[in-house]
Amino acid sequence: MRRGAIRYNRSVAREPMRYENILEVVGRTPLVKLHRVAANCAAEVYAKCDYLNPGGSVKDRIAITMVDEAERQGWLKPGGTIIEGTSGNTGMGLALVAAIRGYRAVFTMADKQSKEKVDALKALGAEVMVCPTAVPPEDPRSYHSVADRLVREIPKAYHPNQYENPANPEAHYRSTGPELWEDSEGRITHFVAGMGTGGTITGVGRYLKEKNPKVRIIGADPVGSILYDYFHNKTIPKAxxxxxxxxxxxxxxxxxxxxxxxxxxxxxxxxxFQWTRRLARLEGIFAGGSAGTAIAAAVQVMPELRPKDFMVVLIPDTGMRYLSKVYSDEWMRDNRYLESPVAWTAEEILAASTGSAATRRELVKAGLSDSVAAALALMQAHDFSQLPVFDGARPAGAIYEDAILNLALAGQNLSNVTVQEVMAAPFPVVQRSATVEQITSLITRECPAVFVELGRDLYEVLTKYDLLHAVARMAGSRHG
Ligand SMILES: Cc1ncc(COP(=O)(O)O)c(C=O)c1O
Structure with missing residues (x-):
């Protein structure tokens, strides 16, 4: 059998996907719609997948721009050494640039960074010095101070210093911002990103506000960082x-x-961390913990959005570097970050099993005066062992395959019997905020499902199977 070429969507390209070197592959990352994470949001929400850059993060962009500028200014010359204090991702980007352009690369990192990040930098030929996290930046042992000292000691050294370098926000002003504008076709209304150096949010924000001053730029900040307090109160608390x-x-x-x-x-x-894991399980987006921070911030904003809004959340780096942390059940358990399935609500289980409101499954149901034969045909078509029965828009009962079988065995013609005559009591109704624990107490051998009331005369059925599926997901996230 002759096989045709497989055309994945991204390969229906505007131009041939052929490059001079890996640096040319940086940028032009896709926007991917978040169906499940944003299941209850009125607006469209997208992830800007910068974890798909060749170095695995958004920082590939600034690595190129900072080195380009240094070469242009004569700060970095052939045979030179690039020295940077980095949480790993900027190091990866700079290591890629150093590998392609023939520079030596030396990085200082805080010891809270994962081992995978250190190993990845070394794999690209860089040297890495790990420094203590629990010291202030001015302490001579901090990764900032060690980087400064190395710059003084190593000849022909260039220190990009992403924290102060204007080429950092400039990279995002010239690439990430325009991509967001073009790929949303000018529709973007909200941009959410974590802030480290602030380069991403500053560059993107500047560009988008020039295009449309109404675009809202929203930062996500971890508890313990000073940026949230500084923004809201102009105070600098102890970090x-x-x-x-x-x-x-x-x-x-x-x-x-x-x-x-x-x-x-x-x-x-x-x-x-919980949102990072949900992002992977619900949307297949395998990202680092800071993506979870940005998603959690976006989730805070979602109830404020209107149907025409278009929100983009920046996904900074790949989950591959955090297998021993956020994706390790042991690490999550040790840090008390694991969520209990008991905390899940009916609404969350529905979102996990049926997707967004737009793709919500059609409720399969029978009417009071339908024939039992018609109800049975419906059940067989959908492989259900029971069906809810509605009187107009209201639940009126439930019909079970056992009851139908008994009728058939008693020699009844199923076309002549109405659903109303054989139906049992309707499934219990729960609110969307009902917990797994509450729903489990209602679902029994006799009553295999509940109705979740989503609005006036709007119901969704939640079966024992949906519940098991949700619990298995959670158990999977704890055990393997
Ligand atoms: C994983 C990750 N997320 C987010 C950011 C923040 O990006 P920016 O420094 O542009 O604010 C960084 C920066 O180091 C990062 O490493």
Missing amino acids: ETYKVEGIGEDFLPGALDFSIIDDVRQVSDKES
Whole structure:
């Protein structure tokens, strides 16, 4: 059999997908719609998938722009060394640039960063120095101070210093911002991103506000970082440690321009990590913990959105570097970040099993005066063992295959018997906020499903199977 070429959507390209080197592949990352995470949101919500960059993060963009500028200015010359204090991702980008352009690369990192990040930098030929996290930036042992010292000691050294380098926000002003505008076809109304150096939010925000001053720029900040307090109260509290990597600061970076930010939302480590795992399981987007922070902030904003709104959440880096952290059940359990399935609500289970409101499954039901034969045909077509019966828009009963079988065995002609004559009591009705525990107590051998009341005369059936599916997902997230 002759096989035709497989055409995935992205390969229906505008131009041939052929490049001189890996740096040319940076950027032009896709917007992917979030159906389940935003199941109850009136607006469209998209993820800007910067974890798909070749170095696995948004930072590939600034690595190229900062090195380009340094070469142009003569700060970096052939045989030179690139030195940077980095949470790993900027290091990956710079290591890619160093590999292609023949520079030596030396990175200093805080010891809270994952081992995978250190190993990945070394794989690209870089040298890595791991420094303590629990010291202030001015301490000589901090990764900022060690980077500064190395710059003084190593000849022909260039320190991009992403925190203060104007080429950092500039990269986003020139690439990420225009991509967001073009790929949303000018419809973007809200942009949500975590803030580390602030380069992403500043550059993107500046570009989008030039295009449309009404676009709202929303920062996501981990509890423990000072940026949330500084934005809202102009105070700088004492920074506390937190576990999310790559975002939040204990000082004010020069690359961060608060004047273009409209709002900053605060997110705990636990919420960040839970949303990171949900993002992977519900949407197939396998990202690092800071993506969870941005998603959690977006979820805070979602109830405020209107149907015409168009929100984009930036997904900064790949989950591959966090297998031993957010994606490790042991690590999640040790840090008390795991969620209990008991906390899930009817609405969340429905979202997980049926997708967004737009793709919500059609309720399969019988009417009071339908024949039992017709009800049986429906049940067989959908492989259901029971059907809800409606009197107009209201639930009136339920019909079960056992009852139908008994009728048939008794020699009744199923076409001559109406559903009304054989139906049992309707499924119990629960509110959308009912917990798994409450629903489980209602679902029994005799009553295999409940109705979730979504609005006036609007019901969704939640079966024992849906519940098991949700619990298995949660058990899977704890055990393997
Ligand atoms: C994983 C991750 N997320 C988000 C960010 C924040 O991006 P920016 O520095 O542009 O604010 C960073 C920055 O280091 C990061 O490493």
